[in-house]
Amino acid sequence: MHKVIVIGRGLIGSAAGRHLAGLTDGVALLGPDEPADRATHRGVFASHYDEGRMTRAVDPDPIWAVTAKRSIDRYDEIEAEGGIRFFTPSGYLGLSGPGSDYLDRSEAAGRPLGAQIARLDAADIRTRFPFLKIADDRRGLHETGKAGHLSPRAMVAAQSAAAAKRGATIIAEEAAAIRLISGGVEVETAAGAVHQAERVLIAAGAFTDAWGLSPQALNLRVFGRTVTLARIEGDLAEELASMPTMGHAESGAYILPPIRYPDGHLYLKIGIGSTDDADLHSREDFSRWFKSSGSADNRRDFQAFLTDLIPGLARASHWHTDTCAVAWTATGYPHIDWVEDGRIAVAVGGNGKGAKSADDWGWLAARLVAGEDWDHPVSRDKLRLPAKA
Numbered sequence: 028m029h030k031v032i033v034i035g036r037g038l039i040g041s042a043a044g045r046h047l048a049g050l051t052d053g054v055a056l057l058g059p060d061e062p063a064d065r066a067t068h069r070g071v072f073a074s075h076y077d078e079g080r081m082t083r084a085v086d087p088d089p090i091w092a093v094t095a096k097r098s099i100d101r102y103d104e105i106e107a108e109g110g111i112r113f114f115t116p117s118g119y120l121g122l123s124g125p126g127s128d129y130l131d132r133s134e135a136a137g138r139p140l141g142a143q144i145a146r147l148d149a150a151d152i153r154t155r156f157p158f159l160k161i162a163d164d165r166r167g168l169h170e171t172g173k174a175g176h177l178s179p180r181a182m183v184a185a186q187s188a189a190a191a192k193r194g195a196t197i198i199a200e201e202a203a204a205i206r207l208i209s210g211g212v213e214v215e216t217a218a219g220a221v222h223q224a225e226r227v228l229i230a231a232g233a234f235t236d237a238w239g240l241s242p243q244a245l246n247l248r249v250f251g252r253t254v255t256l257a258r259i260e261g262d263l264a265e266e267l268a269s270m271p272t273m274g275h276a277e278s279g280a281y282i283l284p285p286i287r288y289p290d291g292h293l294y295l296k297i298g299i300g301s302t303d304d305a306d307l308h309s310r311e312d313f314s315r316w317f318k319s320s321g322s323a324d325n326r327r328d329f330q331a332f333l334t335d336l337i338p339g340l341a342r343a344s345h346w347h348t349d350t351c352a353v354a355w356t357a358t359g360y361p362h363i364d365w366v367e368d369g370r371i372a373v374a375v376g377g378n379g380k381g382a383k384s385a386d387d388w389g390w391l392a393a394r395l396v397a398g399e400d401w402d403h404p405v406s407r408d409k410l411r412l413p414a415k416a
């Protein structure tokens with residue numbers, strides 16, 4: 028019998044697996060590898076099958092800011108221990124116009140944490156980032172130092188490799204059912220294997236409710252998200268070489284600079300979260316969504332938005348879309364709590380920005396499950412399931 032099985036080998040689960048393996052022996056990290064072919068895949072997907080996630084300390088919400096900063100401070104350690112690099116310090120630029128306090132709140136949360144930040148006016152932004160089209164009333168918040176982007180695929184690989192080095196067992200399977208048994212918990216996999224543990228941590232992200240994993244429904248709101256990617260070639264790549272990750276306060280757009288993808292090409296990516304996005308409930312909803320090319324309206328609108336902000340992109344001739352899913356909780360923070368006291372816990376709910384703070388959410392979940400003191404600047408009550416808060 029394992030001491031702990033972590034279900035879900037994604038950004039939060041793999042982090043929890045590494046931290047748990049530093050606290051106790053007998054840890055297993057259970058979750059499938061990325062499917063080789065989405066179209067014929069019959070199982071679960073993930074929100075980390077990509078190469079770019081923004082990461083930065085500044086955030087209008089101090090809880091997200093401090094957990095991001097604590098995660099970022101451990102990137103060197105995770106990369107070294109896992110032997111896999113995943114972080115690129117490209118910097119971050121937040122953009123806003125009159126009437127928005129987004130940059131003020133982001134600065135107020137980031138500065139006490141020691142984030143390296145500078146306020147920019149429109150002229151400063153044009154000078155530093157000449158490829159942007161910026162109106163006179165736009166303002167920027169520029170974070171340098173350890174802001175930039177991470178490869179979520181590579182981060183999961185690094186965390187998993189580091190967890191294995193600490194003694195964790197990796198089980199590349201999908202959980203189909205979880206049952207309480209005498210003295211512990213039993214996990215049955217989709218392939219029919221059975222694994223037992225004293226405790227289970229569920230970190231299955233957006234899929235948790237639809238796969239019926241938690242004995243207590245988490246009431247996640249899950250949205251399918253479409254991202255649009257422009258292939259960057261030739262002199263456009265040089266023109267955009269200094270591009271930071273970018274957030275656009277009014278639209279909610281997030282933009283990643285050119286990043287190399289497994290097909291060998293550089294792609295610049297944009298996503299804009301909206302509550303018009305498809306709500307995903309059932310396994311069939313997820314399967315259909317992840318096998319689709321997303322929203323054609325999003326593709327058209329995102330391409331127009333991006334080309335307006337970065338006029339050089341009019342020269343990009345290949346555009347395509349990809350699909351992903353985000354899981355929102357009622358609190359706006361992940362739920363890190365017991366759903367079955369002392370036996371089954373959850374660490375679920377990235378709320379669309381879980382990648383940057385994932386290592387710290389995993390750290391907290393590991394300590395909860397291992398019975399360690401909370402010992403964290405975010406109070407435990409903030410992360411409890413609403414019914415128990």
Ligand SMILES: Cc1cc2nc3c(=O)[nH]c(=O)nc-3n(C[C@H](O)[C@H](O)[C@H](O)COP(=O)(O)OP(=O)(O)OC[C@H]3O[C@@H](n4cnc5c(N)ncnc54)[C@H](O)[C@@H]3O)c2cc1C
Nearest residue numbers: 035037038039073074081202231232351377380381382383
């Ligand atoms: C388009 C898009 C862009 C984003 N951009 C950013 C960004 O720029 N910055 C940022 O901070 N965040 C971003 N996010 C959010 C971030 O990717 C998520 O918050 C993060 O992936 C959540 O981590 P997680 O571990 O909860 O879920 P996941 O990373 O999805 O991991 C869950 C894991 O559980 C596994 N799993 C599911 N069901 C089972 C099962 N039954 N048995 C076993 N394993 C199972 C899955 O296969 C997966 O590996 C973005 C999300 C999307 C969709």
